[in-house]
Amino acid sequence: MRELTLEQVPSGNDLRTALMAAGLPVDDLDDAGRLYFECRDADGVLIGFSGLEKCGPDFLLRSMVILPEFRSRGYGRDLALATVAQAPLSADIYLATTTAAAFFELLGFAGVTRDHVPGPILSTRQLSGICPASATIMKLNRPPT
DSSP states (O other): OOOEEEEEEOSOHHHHHHHHHTTOOOTTTTSSSEEEEEEEETTOOEEEEEEEEEETTEEEEEEEEEOGGGTTTTHHHHHHHHHHTTSOTTSOEEEEESSOHHHHHTTTEEEOOGGGSOHHHHTSHIIIIISOTTSEEEEEOOOOO
């Protein structure tokens, strides 16, 4: 994994603009319980953004976007892993995707049915209304702590 730095940032215009340009939802960016990060390379160049939403003891990986000029270079993998590392090892990490299930499978996520998703995750705006019902819900397979 290359050297990247994550810095917690507010849900500002740069994040919103990057997500909108990638066709990702922004309707709930300012809701409570979210942590957003900007990702920079070793030279301080902005690569992308990511986020975690706290849902009880678990987290929803969200708002992950790599800026267009850095796509297809492996930064998505590194950003996802760095973001997941921000959550406690005892937490389960979930996500919802309509297009990137195969990508996240390579990182250790596996599809789960809604009846295997905790209520606090299901009740997020992402899963209860913003993402289509056809979205794949995935859970990170972590070794037991």
